[in-house]
Amino acid sequence: MLEVRNLRKEFGDFVAVDEVTFSLPAQGSLAIVGESGSGKTTTARMIAGLETPSGGHIAVAGAEPAPGRPRSRARRARGRQIQMVFQDPYSSLDRHQRVGDAVAEAVALHQDLPAVRRRARVAELLDLVGLDDRQARSLPKALSGGQRQRVAIARALAAEPRVLILDEAIAALDVSIQAQILALLARLRTETGTALLFITHDLGAVRYVSEEVLVMQAGRVVEHGPVATVLDDPQAPYTRRLIDSIPKPGWKPRRRGDKGAD
Amino acid sequence: MSTPPLLRIDALGIDLPVDGEPRTVVHRVDLGIPEGAAVALVGESGSGKSLTARSVLGLLPRGAHVHGEVLFAGESVPRMRPERLRTFRASEVAMVFQDPRAHINPARGIGDFLIEGLTTARGVPAAEASRKVTAILREVGIPDADRRMRQRPHELSGGLLQRVMIAAALAAEPRLLLADEPTTALDVTTQEEVMAIIGEARRARGLAMLFITHDLELAAAVCDRVPVMYAGTTVEELPADRLRGRASHPYTRALLASRPSVSDAGAELRSIPGRPLSGFEVPDGCAFSDRCPHVRDLCRNERPEPGGFVEDGTAACHFPHPLTSEETGSHA
Numbered sequence: 002m003l004e005v006r007n008l009r010k011e012f013g014d015f016v017a018v019d020e021v022t023f024s025l026p027a028q029g030s031l032a033i034v035g036e037s038g039s040g041k042t043t044t045a046r047m048i049a050g051l052e053t054p055s056g057g058h059i060a061v062a063g064a065e066p067a068p069g070r071p072r073s074r075a076r077r078a079r080g081r082q083i084q085m086v087f088q089d090p091y092s093s094l095d096r097h098q099r100v101g102d103a104v105a106e107a108v109a110l111h112q113d114l115p116a117v118r119r120r121a122r123v124a125e126l127l128d129l130v131g132l133d134d135r136q137a138r139s140l141p142k143a144l145s146g147g148q149r150q151r152v153a154i155a156r157a158l159a160a161e162p163r164v165l166i167l168d169e170a171i172a173a174l175d176v177s178i179q180a181q182i183l184a185l186l187a188r189l190r191t192e193t194g195t196a197l198l199f200i201t202h203d204l205g206a207v208r209y210v211s212e213e214v215l216v217m218q219a220g221r222v223v224e225h226g227p228v229a230t231v232l233d234d235p236q237a238p239y240t241r242r243l244i245d246s247i248p249k250p251g252w253k254p255r256r257r258g259d260k261g262a263d
Numbered sequence: 264m265s266t267p268p269l270l271r272i273d274a275l276g277i278d279l280p281v282d283g284e285p286r287t288v289v290h291r292v293d294l295g296i297p298e299g300a301a302v303a304l305v306g307e308s309g310s311g312k313s314l315t316a317r318s319v320l321g322l323l324p325r326g327a328h329v330h331g332e333v334l335f336a337g338e339s340v341p342r343m344r345p346e347r348l349r350t351f352r353a354s355e356v357a358m359v360f361q362d363p364r365a366h367i368n369p370a371r372g373i374g375d376f377l378i379e380g381l382t383t384a385r386g387v388p389a390a391e392a393s394r395k396v397t398a399i400l401r402e403v404g405i406p407d408a409d410r411r412m413r414q415r416p417h418e419l420s421g422g423l424l425q426r427v428m429i430a431a432a433l434a435a436e437p438r439l440l441l442a443d444e445p446t447t448a449l450d451v452t453t454q455e456e457v458m459a460i461i462g463e464a465r466r467a468r469g470l471a472m473l474f475i476t477h478d479l480e481l482a483a484a485v486c487d488r489v490p491v492m493y494a495g496t497t498v499e500e501l502p503a504d505r506l507r508g509r510a511s512h513p514y515t516r517a518l519l520a521s522r523p524s525v526s527d528a529g530a531e532l533r534s535i536p537g538r539p540l541s542g543f544e545v546p547d548g549c550a551f552s553d554r555c556p557h558v559r560d561l562c563r564n565e566r567p568e569p570g571g572f573v574e575d576g577t578a579a580c581h582f583p584h585p586l587t588s589e590e591t592g593s594h595a
Contacts, residue, residue: 036450037421145538146308175307176477180521180534202450205523209532232525246455247525248480250507254458256404 002027002196003048003083003164008057010043017043019220021057023213025164030190030197032207032228034243035217044217045166045200049085062163081111084157088169090149094141100152101127101137107159126155129192130185147178151185158193165189166198171206183209204243208232216240268295269336269471270319270439276330277314277323277495279543285328286543289314290495290550291579292331293569294488296439299469303482303503305518306492309541312475315492316443319473320356321348335439353384357432359461361444363424367416374412377431385435392434399430403460422453426460433464440465443475458485479506479518491515494550495542497569501576511576511583514551549581557582 003025010018018040025031035041046052048059058065061082087093094103105123108114114122127137130151141149150170157165167186171179183206189195199210207214207228214231216224216239224237235241242257277289289311296302306312317323318333321340333340335355343351360366367376374396381392393412400408403426416424425445432440442461446454462485465472476482482489483503490500491514499512510516520533537554546552548563555562561581569577 036452147538175539176479176518177307177521177535178538179523180532181536183523183532184534203523204451205525207523208525209523242452244525246452248478248484249524249526250480250483252480252484254455254462254485256456256459256463257452 002029002062003198004058004060005044005048006058006060008044008047008059009055010040010047010052011055016220018047018054021215021217021222023215023222023225025196025198027163028190028194028196029213030199030211032199032201032211032214033217034201034204034207034214036202036243038219039217040220041200041217042168045085045168045198048164048198049083049166050079051085080162081160082162083164083166084160084162085166085168086150086153086157086170088172090146090153091141093153094149096141099138099140100132100144100149103152104137104155104159107156111160122159126158129158129189130155131181145178146174147181150174150182154182154185154189158189158195161193162195164196164198166200168200169202172202179206186210204232205247216243267337269298269300270294270296270473271334272315272319272332273334274331275315275318275333277311277318278328278330279314279324280326281543285326288495288542289318290542290545290566291569292490292492292495292497293577294490294497294500296471296473298438299465299471300488301465301472301474301486303474303476303486303489304492304497305476305479305482305489307477307518307539309494309539309544310492311495311542312492313443316358316441316473316475319439319441320352320358322352353380354435355437356439356441357435357437358441358443359425359428359432359445361447363421363428364416366428367424369416371415372412373414373416373419373427377412377427377434380431381434396430396434399433400427402464403427403430403433404456405430422449422457425449425457429457429461429464433468433470436468438471440470440472441475442472444477445474446481447477454481461485479515479522483507491518494540494545496550496579498551498580499576499578500569501578505576509576511585512551512578512580513555513557513584515578516584517554517556549579 006022008018008021021044033041033044043052047054104126108119108122132151136144136148171182186197190197211228214228215222218239224231224240231240235244272292272294275289275292276287278285279288292315294302304312304315318329319340321343329341377396378392381387382389397408405411405426446457449457474486483506486503489503489506490497493514499510499515517535521535523532535554548565549567552558552562567579567581569579
């Protein structure tokens with residue numbers, strides 16, 4: 002469904018993403034894990050068409066997008082294939098627009114439907130992400146962070162994308178809400194068949210959404226494999242370090258060599 | 264506890280104006296920190312954990328009304344006069360926040376920031392302050408202190424800047440460190456470094472800590488006791504090593520079960536329905552009743568008081584775990 006080969010991004014002399022290669026099958030779920038500066042978000046933004054790669058190839062459903070800045074028509078076509086959900090849904094929603102209308106607007110943008118069918122589609126999307134009628138009539142500020150993230154996911158799904166990119170989409174949510182969104186994502190895959198590209202700093206969450214994981218450090222892929230293998234038997238020292246720094250029963254924080262030079 | 268604790272919070276309640284109306288945002292917080300001990304106040308957004316921390320500093324927003332008591336070494340913080348509050352904040356408690364950039368002047372050098380606290384608030388001569396600050400920077404893992412002190416905040420990474428804030432807190436030689444989500448904005452490997460640095464500095468000084476966090480596992484790993492807050496109330500308070508397996512409040516148990524585990528392949532992720540409430544939104548009965556899997560009529564009508572249900576801990580719950588045999592079947 003999504004093929005990424007030798008993807009590269011340079012900002013001046015700085016190599017942000019260095020030879021990243023992976024493929025995401027239809028209905029698959031791949032996680033890219035890394036800390037700040039790992040290049041995970043830049044990788045996602047290139048795939049979504051928000052950054053122009055310095056090198057490499059991205060193919061969605063076998064077709065490579067034309068090089069250069071896409072025109073709005075091409076952008077919408079790409080939007081139908083790839084949609085992205087960000088960490089902070091509040092900044093991407095219009096604060097004067099009821100969230101149900103925001104979802105309807107996204108449906109209208111991507112599908113030319115008669116009013117009755119459009120309303121039905123909006124209701125279906127809201128139901129899919131677990132928002133009720135009262136919440137649909139609310140303004141974004143009346144909703145919690147988790148509910149706003151559901152709105153953002155519903156809007157993204159309006160395009161019926163083949164690939165949904167979630168860029169730290171649960172990072173700002175309360176722990177009890179994160180679990181709800183993870184459960185929602187698992188359900189979305191079975192119900193819509195959308196493939197997921199899950200960008201996160203949180204290795205713990207990966208087990209619950211993805212089959213495959215790519216660990217990135219300083220622009221490079223340091224480990225790539227099935228989630229269970231990578232988490233239970235990490236090969237790269239950096240993956241081990243990431244796993245070891247997550248608090249768990251019996252864990253005591255240790256200094257592991259200072260990165261004091263940054 | 265035979266010796267009186269350094270900090271005692273007794274039935275603390277806080278009313279704040281919400282949309283112009285006074286509303287109760289913190290209903291009841293009880294906790295104690297012995298000299299040199301670490302206590303983690305755990306809660307989600309709206310739980311009132313940061314307001315509780317601010318009440319310890321006497322730093323509540325204008326219009327706040329405090330009930331109950333906050334005692335620091337036996338002295339009431341809410342009753343401190345402005346002048347006493349200033350010396351209290353300058354020399355007895357120090358705070359480290361989630362976002363160091365919001366608490367440091369971006370236009371001034373790191374050195375000025377660090378030294379100023381000592382020279383103005385404590386009257387330490389500049390040369391001595393500079394020596395002292397350099398030593399503390401080394402201690403928190405900033406070896407090239409001279410260069411760092413000449414830099415400005417934007418030249419430092421988040422992890423380094425948080426070390427600077429910890430150094431500033433330590434330089435004041437406080438008896439209590441208040442750390443409000445100090446690692447939430449940091450990478451997980453940096454979080455480990457920063458928590459290790461705080462732990463070492465605390466042990467070297469016998470420094471007590473009130474650690475505010477949303478992360479139960481982190482709380483349990485770095486603190487001695489863990490009070491858990493929900494919607495303005497400490498719903499459970501227990502020793503950190505009993506959190507796993509011995510927690511008896513349904514909220515504490517649900518929070519533990521909803522956290523993705525990196526190590527436990529078989530663990531099922533259980534989400535808590537609904538959303539965390541703020542203190543001013545809670546219904547008449549138990550604050551958690553709307554989301555609790557074990558709710559009964561009594562829970563909706565009567566707010567539970569903290570009680571001694573677990574060994575060496577308390578839970579504010581009418582039906583704490585373990586439940587009767589009939590219900591444990593459905594729970595497990």
